[in-house]
Amino acid sequence: MAEFELIERFFADLAPRGPGVELGIGDDAALLRPPPGRELAMTLDTLVAGRHFLSDTDPEGLGHKALAVNLSDLAAMGAEPAWALLSLTLPEADEAWLAAFGAGLGALARRHGVALVGGDTCRGPLSISLQLTGFMEPGRALRRDGARPGDHVFVTGTLGDAALALEGLLAGVPVPDALRRRLERPEPRLAEGRALAGVASACIDLSDGLVADLGHICEASGCGARLEAARIPRSGEASKWLEARGDWRPLLAGGDDYELCFTVPPERLGALAAGGIFCTRIGEMVQGSGVTVLDERGEPLPPMSGYDHFA
Amino acid sequence: MAEFELIERFFADLAPRGPGVELGIGDDAALLRPPPGRELAMTLDTLVAGRHFLSDTDPEGLGHKALAVNLSDLAAMGAEPAWALLSLTLPEADEAWLAAFGAGLGALARRHGVALVGGDTCRGPLSISLQLTGFMEPGRALRRDGARPGDHVFVTGTLGDAALALEGLLAGVPVPDALRRRLERPEPRLAEGRALAGVASACIDLSDGLVADLGHICEASGCGARLEAARIPRSGEASKWLEARGDWRPLLAGGDDYELCFTVPPERLGALAAGGIFCTRIGEMVQGSGVTVLDERGEPLPPMSGYDHFA
Numbered sequence: 001m002a003e004f005e006l007i008e009r010f011f012a013d014l015a016p017r018g019p020g021v022e023l024g025i026g027d028d029a030a031l032l033r034p035p036p037g038r039e040l041a042m043t044l045d046t047l048v049a050g051r052h053f054l055s056d057t058d059p060e061g062l063g064h065k066a067l068a069v070n071l072s073d074l075a076a077m078g079a080e081p082a083w084a085l086l087s088l089t090l091p092e093a094d095e096a097w098l099a100a101f102g103a104g105l106g107a108l109a110r111r112h113g114v115a116l117v118g119g120d121t122c123r124g125p126l127s128i129s130l131q132l133t134g135f136m137e138p139g140r141a142l143r144r145d146g147a148r149p150g151d152h153v154f155v156t157g158t159l160g161d162a163a164l165a166l167e168g169l170l171a172g173v174p175v176p177d178a179l180r181r182r183l184e185r186p187e188p189r190l191a192e193g194r195a196l197a198g199v200a201s202a203c204i205d206l207s208d209g210l211v212a213d214l215g216h217i218c219e220a221s222g223c224g225a226r227l228e229a230a231r232i233p234r235s236g237e238a239s240k241w242l243e244a245r246g247d248w249r250p251l252l253a254g255g256d257d258y259e260l261c262f263t264v265p266p267e268r269l270g271a272l273a274a275g276g277i278f279c280t281r282i283g284e285m286v287q288g289s290g291v292t293v294l295d296e297r298g299e300p301l302p303p304m305s306g307y308d309h310f311a
Numbered sequence: 312m313a314e315f316e317l318i319e320r321f322f323a324d325l326a327p328r329g330p331g332v333e334l335g336i337g338d339d340a341a342l343l344r345p346p347p348g349r350e351l352a353m354t355l356d357t358l359v360a361g362r363h364f365l366s367d368t369d370p371e372g373l374g375h376k377a378l379a380v381n382l383s384d385l386a387a388m389g390a391e392p393a394w395a396l397l398s399l400t401l402p403e404a405d406e407a408w409l410a411a412f413g414a415g416l417g418a419l420a421r422r423h424g425v426a427l428v429g430g431d432t433c434r435g436p437l438s439i440s441l442q443l444t445g446f447m448e449p450g451r452a453l454r455r456d457g458a459r460p461g462d463h464v465f466v467t468g469t470l471g472d473a474a475l476a477l478e479g480l481l482a483g484v485p486v487p488d489a490l491r492r493r494l495e496r497p498e499p500r501l502a503e504g505r506a507l508a509g510v511a512s513a514c515i516d517l518s519d520g521l522v523a524d525l526g527h528i529c530e531a532s533g534c535g536a537r538l539e540a541a542r543i544p545r546s547g548e549a550s551k552w553l554e555a556r557g558d559w560r561p562l563l564a565g566g567d568d569y570e571l572c573f574t575v576p577p578e579r580l581g582a583l584a585a586g587g588i589f590c591t592r593i594g595e596m597v598q599g600s601g602v603t604v605l606d607e608r609g610e611p612l613p614p615m616s617g618y619d620h621f622a
Contacts, residue, residue: 022350026531027455028387028516029352031447034345039333041340042428044355044396044442048435076339085355087440117353124359129398129440131355136342144338205339220337 010098011086011116014106018115019082019135030117032083032133039136041079045069049126054169059097061184062128063104069207070132071112071188072258076205078142078197079134081112081190086119087129112190142196142203142262147221151201151263151285156189156278158235159210160242163254176237186258193260195275199268206257211291214261218290221263227283227293229301248301252293321409322397322427325417329426330393330446341428343394343444350447352390356380360437365480370408372495373439374415380518381443382423382499383569387516389453389508390445392423392501397430398440423501453507453514453573458532462512462574462596467500467589469546470521471553474565487548497569504571506586510579517568522602525572529601532574536602538594540612559612563604 011025020033034040047066049055067084074081086105090097109116114132161182168175169183189205196203202217210232214225232251234242242250263285264272272279286292293301323336331344345351358377360366378395385392397416401408420427425443472493479486480494500516507514513528521543525536543562545553553561574596575583583590597603604612 023452023454028384028514029354029390029445031388031452032351032353033449034351036347040343040345042343042394042396042442042444043340044398044430044440046398046400046431046433046440048400048433051433051435073339077342079340083353085353085442087355087357089357089359089438119355120357122357122359122362124362124438125436127400127435127438129355129357131353131396131442133353134340138344141334141342143334203339 010102011119014102014109014116018113018117021083021115021117024115024117030083030085032117035135037138039138039141041074041077041134041136041141042131043070043073044129044131045073046127046129055126057184059100060104063101063106064108064185066128066130067105067108067114068186068188068258070130071190072186072205072207074132074134075188075190075193076142076203076260077134077136078140078193078203079136080194081114081132081134083117083133084109084114085131086116088119088121089124089127090121091123091126140197142193142200144202144204144217144220147202147217147223147263147285148265149223149285149287151265152269152281153214153225153227153261153263153283153285154279154281155206155210155233155259155261156192157259158233158238159206159257159259160238160250160254161235162186162256163250164238164241166256167250178235179237183256186256188258189260192277192279195277196260196262199264199271199275200262201265203260203262206259206261208255209253210257210261211252211293215291217261217263221285224286224288225283225291226286227291229293230296231280231282233280321413322430325413325420325427329424329428332394332426332428335426335428341394341396343428346446348449350449350452352385352388352445352447352452353442354381354384355440355442356384357438357440366437368495370411371415374412374417375419375496377439377441378416378419378425379497379499379569381441382501383497383516383518385443385445386499386501386504387453387514387571388445388447389451389504389514390447391505392425392443392445394428394444395420395425396442397427399430399432400435400438401432402434402437451508453504453511455513455515455528455531458513458528458534458574458596459576460534460596460598462576463580463592464525464536464538464572464574464594464596465590465592466517466521466544466570466572467503468570469544469549470517470568470570471549471561471565472546473497473567474561475549475552477567478561489546490548494567497567499569500571503588506588507571507573510575510582510586511573512576514571514573517570517572519566520564521568521572522563522604525602528572528574532596535597535599536594537597538602538604540604541607542591542593544591
């Protein structure tokens with residue numbers, strides 16, 4: 001099957017609708033009409049087999065995740081997703097694999113109003129690059145550099161489930177479905193991100209682990225953060241695993257959470273509460289630099305780094 | 312060296328300026344302000360080691376080519392390039408390699424006013440995904456579907472040099488610098504593309520070979536094309552090689568030309584001539600389907616397919 005047939009057959013109908021699409025898949029470039037008076041938020045992420053996912057991950061989940069990690073970046077800016085381009089490198093043109101991958105990607109795209117407007121396919125070691133564009137009201141984006149000492153630190157959802165699932169899969173032990181789903185089908189926090197625009201002073205999505213990612217907010221904002229480990233929200237499954245092991249690492253340094261970590265100035269806590277977002281206060285921003293994590297007795301835990309794609 | 316240091320150190324300063332860049336590398340997404348009243352042309356291409364380039368290709372050339380192939384897509388639409396996102400997968404964090412890659416990419420980006428606004432890096436088999444956005448006046452884009460029987464077919468520049476260079480390199484024979492440069496440092500035809508907006512009825516860039524790529528114009532436009540092989544423009548180097556071998560394939564089915572192939576209605580030939588574009592008439596669009604190539608005696612050459620990334 002030729003390259004162009006591949007693209008057109010599997011991807012053109014996945015998610016053809018979207019705002020401002022003048023010309024989608026099938027030409028040298030897509031033609032798009034941005035809405036007047038909006039800024040664009042643009043992100044590009046690559047998932048590599050054996051690095052970001054296990055080679056035997058089911059293709060439907062992979063299609064979901066390739067889009068979800070980019071949607072999570074837009075969620076962290078408070079943007080509304082619109083257009084995607086997909087570049088797929090495959091060891092072989094396997095139609096069943098492509099159909100399942102497309103089903104996973106297409107379902108999530110339709111759910112969030114994303115149109116797949118272009119891209120390419122080629123043969124090589126399995127990897128997926130996806131570029132996503134969203135819309136923003138000018139000046140409302142949730143950047144990393146707006147946190148100040150005294151701001152409260154929050155996270156959405158629960159942390160550590162995906163890291164525990166990955167650890168279980170790598171060790172070959174049974175992994176509860178609820179944990180596995182967090183690893184393979186992360187749900188990007190788009191509604192939460194949009195609700196935080198104008199409320200949060202800084203925001204980041206958690207892909208490399210809480211300490212590492214909050215560390216980027218600290219660095220960009222020129223201050224530090226102090227967290228209380230016991231406040232970090234976790235699922236019932238994660239609590240059970242953690243009790244048995246007594247190890248904070250999955251909550252603090254595990255990757256793939258795809259929750260939002262954000263800071264809120266004291267005077268905007270009321271606005272946050274009014275927004276009805278499921279989130280938990282885990283600490284505060286302080287003078288200084290870096291992230292300090294205190295245990296139940298108020299003693300600092302030893303430093304731990306996050307997931308580093310070159311580690 | 313951590314992932315974020317890699318990105319920031321090597322890429323943030325490569326090409327920081329560009330129109331409408333509110334926020335570049337270093338947050339969850341780039342923030343961009345499109346100019347009022349313009350359409351966007353967006354493309355994403357991946358280059359895979361061993362598939363699109365030889366693994367020992369010099370990194371400076373690779374940086375150039377990764378951007379050039381995307382610029383060529385925008386040239387084929389008649390667009391003006393503006394913003395790039397880069398996703399780089401590397402077997403190791405080699406600073407010398409990155410510096411050379413960045414130098415090649417940055418030089419071409421600055422030459423065409425492209426700002427590098429985001430992306431990511433990760434570890435894995437060498438591959439490069441680059442996404443590029445350009446601006447268009449609405450309704451002026453050079454699409455593939457506007458050719459009609461009776462239109463003349465043109466190509467810019469000369470064809471076949473890159474294919475001959477690749478063949479020589481693979482065979483381990485000496486390759487003249489002029490040919491090798493066409494393979495490793497293609498010059499995207501951006502000025503030509505912009506000059507063709509409003510003149511050409513259809514346009515495509517030649518990445519997979521003349522017959523295959525013109526075939527896409529035929530398919531999208533619902534007609535055929537008839538070419539005269541002897542009219543296909545070639546360099547002095549390519550002429551010498553071809554004379555010795557008597558084989559048309561590099562001109563007709565070789566990849567990596569990155570010239571433009573376009574069609575012009577008879578009534579617009581005057582406008583084309585006025586544009587001063589270096590191009591050659593090689594045939595015409597006809598009723599029917601597919602591309603027929605005639606030899607010097609007017610006999611059709613046997614069918615030959617282009618470069619297929621899944622062949």
